[in-house]
Amino acid sequence: MVGGRPGSPHRGPPRRSQRYGDRPRDRVSPYCGMSSGGRGGVALPDRSLSTRGPESDATRLRPSSAPEVTMAKRCDACRRYSHGDALERRGMRSYVLIPGLWAGAWIWQQIERQLRAAGHHTLAVTLSGLSPSDADRKNITLADHVDDVLSVLIEEGLNDVILVAHDYGGIVAGSVVDRAPERVAHTVYVEAFVAHDGKSMLDVFPDSLRAEELRLIDDNDGRLPPPPVAAISAGQDLSHRDAQWLLDRFVGHPCRSISDPVTLTRPPATHSATYVVCEKDHFTGSIDDDIGRLRDEPGWTFRTLKTGRWPMLSAPGELSELLLEVDRRVGAPSAGTAAFD
DSSP, X not given: OOTTOOOOTTTOSOOOOOOOTTSOOOOBOTTTOXXXXXXXXXXXXXXXXXXXXOOOOOOEEOOTTOSSOEEOOOOHHHHHHHHHHHHHHTTSOEEEEEOOTTOOGGGGHHHHHHHHHTXXXXXXXXXXXXXXXXXXXXXXXXXXXXXXXXXXXXXXXXOSEEEEEETTHHHHHHHHHHHOGGGEEEEEEESOOOOOBTOOGGGGSOHHHHHHHHHHHHHTTTEEOOOOHHHHHTTTTOOHHHHHHHHHHOOOEEHHHHHSOBOOSSOGGGSOEEXXXXXXXXXXXXXXXXXXXXXXSTTEEEEEESSOSOHHHHSHHHHHHHHHHHHHHHOSOOTTOOSOO
């Protein structure tokens, strides 16, 4: 189902910040899992080392009546983390990591640990509706997920970031770059979908597979359910144990986020980006035409990893080194300066 082939994740080979209206704005923090009111004296968690830490929902708010992104208050621990890290972040690149279908920030744990060990600042985002505590997922839209990431960039005052997106996260990343190009120096698509104006993620599939996915969504109350263990691991360089670890943490994905069409003001060919092809995810040996055409664009670079569609688990060292190479290639960050026009 990812970037390079018209297969379904349920078949195996081959194959918001929420718009709240009148709802209360007391949501959990995307960093520590505390409520946005910051109640309680929680110690700052080590997100890079915890393997079963609290999962959380991005708490950023963009009311439908307002043209700009606004943010809920963060908990005290998160505020201390942001302020305490500000000086350390000067002169270093920030990586913002966006998960794909069914996943949260937790999927980037090993990558965050290695990037931080190399001296970089990282923020992994759990998109709205993809925390286990979220009961209402079916009304969450693609726009909500775009706002989640934009809010992190704005509230943290981040510019010249490297935006890293996996799977569905590529749709979100492309939309973020279109909305705030001055904040993104480069985008890395890790076996990810690429956003195209007027198209949804589901539009990449042939009619029969799209109908199958929509049927699964209808049968699961507006959520796309995770695939079974066999489909997660088959041919993907993952052990059954690793695949079960993923499945135990996956949640049903909000349907509107993958069925809503993308709105872009310029094509992805104009972006500065790296596409990471995970070789074992392509049973036919080829990638989708819309992605393949980007090889000819001067702003795009292609890299290949000899692993499956979950490289953050199956090849974390290789993926981390590739991300560090991207930083070296992009050059030193210059705060407040757009990376491209």
